[in-house]
Amino acid sequence: MTNISEKNIRNFQEKIFAWWMENKRSLPWRETTDPYYILIAEIMLQQTQVNRSIEKYLEFIEEFPSLEKLASAPISSVLKIWSGLGYNRRALWLQEAAKQIVELKEFPKTQEELQKLKGIGPYTSRSILIFAFNYEIATVDTNIRRILIAEKFAEEETKEKELFIIAQKLLPKGRARDWHNALMDYGSLVLTAAKTGIKPKTTNSEKSKESRRYRGLIVKYLTSYSKVKKEQIVKDCNIPEEKVNDILLGLIADGLVVKIKKNYTLPE
DNA sequence: ATCCCGGACT
DNA sequence: AGTCCGGGAT
Known part of the structure; x- marks a missing residue:
C-alpha cells in the first residue's frame, strides 16, 4: 500500500467526526464500558444487524447481569434468549468464554488472551479492547473495510492483514x-453496501432455508422440553420424518444437541 | 420467490 | 476454503 499523507488522514478524521456529531446513533451497549457487556454486544453483533440485536441485548444483560451469572446458568436459559438471533452455536461459545474468564479471575486485556476464548477472533478481540478500554488500536469489520475501500485507502483485493495496518494509520490518538x-x-448509514457496491468477503451458508428453520425450531423446542424422543420432535415441531435424522445429526455435530440413549436434549 | 448480509471455527 | 442462521430488501 502506498503511503497515506498526514493531511489526508486528518481530513478523513475530521470528516467522519463532523458527520458523527450530527448523526451518531444511541445504542444500549454504548452506555457502558464494562467489558462483559461489551463482550455480549460484540458477539451478538457479529451475526445480527443492530436493530435486531438491541432487544436481545437488553434481555440478555437483564437475565445474566454478570459473568458469574452467565457462566453458571443452564445452557437452555441462554439459548432461550439467544434463540431467534441466528447462529446458536455462538450462544454456547459465549457461555464457554464466560466460564473461561471467570476461571481467569480477571478480564483479559490483550488481543492474544482474548483470542484464546471461544468465538473471539481478530475483529472481536480488538473491538472489546477498544470499546471497553479505549485502547489505542484499530479493528476492521466489513463496515470499516467498505469505508476504507470507498475512501480509496484500500482496494477490494486488499488482504485482511493489510487492512488492519491501514486502519491503524487512520486512528485518531x-x-x-x-x-x-x-x-x-458511517459505514452502516452512509457508505452502505448497496450504495457503494462493495461486496463483502464472507461467503454464505449453503444450508437451505428450510433446514435452517428446522434446526432453529428444534433448539427452541428443546429450551422448553428436555430429554425428548425423536418421534416427539417430529410431531411437536412438525418436521418431515425423512429429514429429522440429518437435522438432528447436524445439531449434535455442532454441539447444540446431545443424544442420551434415545432422548435428545440440550447440552449439559 | 430470490438474493443479500456477517465473524469465527474447523 | 467451506460452513453456520434468520431477517430484510428487492
Missing part, C-alpha cells in the same frame, strides 16, 4: 472508542 463507533455508524 486517544479516541479509538469514539472513532470506531463513528466508523460503524
Whole structure:
C-alpha cells in the first residue's frame, strides 16, 4: 500500500467526526464500558444487524447481569434468549468464554488472551479492547473495510492483514472508542453496501432455508422440553420424518444437541 | 420467490 | 476454503 499523507488522514478524521456529531446513533451497549457487556454486544453483533440485536441485548444483560451469572446458568436459559438471533452455536461459545474468564479471575486485556476464548477472533478481540478500554488500536469489520475501500485507502483485493495496518494509520490518538463507533455508524448509514457496491468477503451458508428453520425450531423446542424422543420432535415441531435424522445429526455435530440413549436434549 | 448480509471455527 | 442462521430488501 502506498503511503497515506498526514493531511489526508486528518481530513478523513475530521470528516467522519463532523458527520458523527450530527448523526451518531444511541445504542444500549454504548452506555457502558464494562467489558462483559461489551463482550455480549460484540458477539451478538457479529451475526445480527443492530436493530435486531438491541432487544436481545437488553434481555440478555437483564437475565445474566454478570459473568458469574452467565457462566453458571443452564445452557437452555441462554439459548432461550439467544434463540431467534441466528447462529446458536455462538450462544454456547459465549457461555464457554464466560466460564473461561471467570476461571481467569480477571478480564483479559490483550488481543492474544482474548483470542484464546471461544468465538473471539481478530475483529472481536480488538473491538472489546477498544470499546471497553479505549485502547489505542484499530479493528476492521466489513463496515470499516467498505469505508476504507470507498475512501480509496484500500482496494477490494486488499488482504485482511493489510487492512488492519491501514486502519491503524487512520486512528485518531486517544479516541479509538469514539472513532470506531463513528466508523460503524458511517459505514452502516452512509457508505452502505448497496450504495457503494462493495461486496463483502464472507461467503454464505449453503444450508437451505428450510433446514435452517428446522434446526432453529428444534433448539427452541428443546429450551422448553428436555430429554425428548425423536418421534416427539417430529410431531411437536412438525418436521418431515425423512429429514429429522440429518437435522438432528447436524445439531449434535455442532454441539447444540446431545443424544442420551434415545432422548435428545440440550447440552449439559 | 430470490438474493443479500456477517465473524469465527474447523 | 467451506460452513453456520434468520431477517430484510428487492
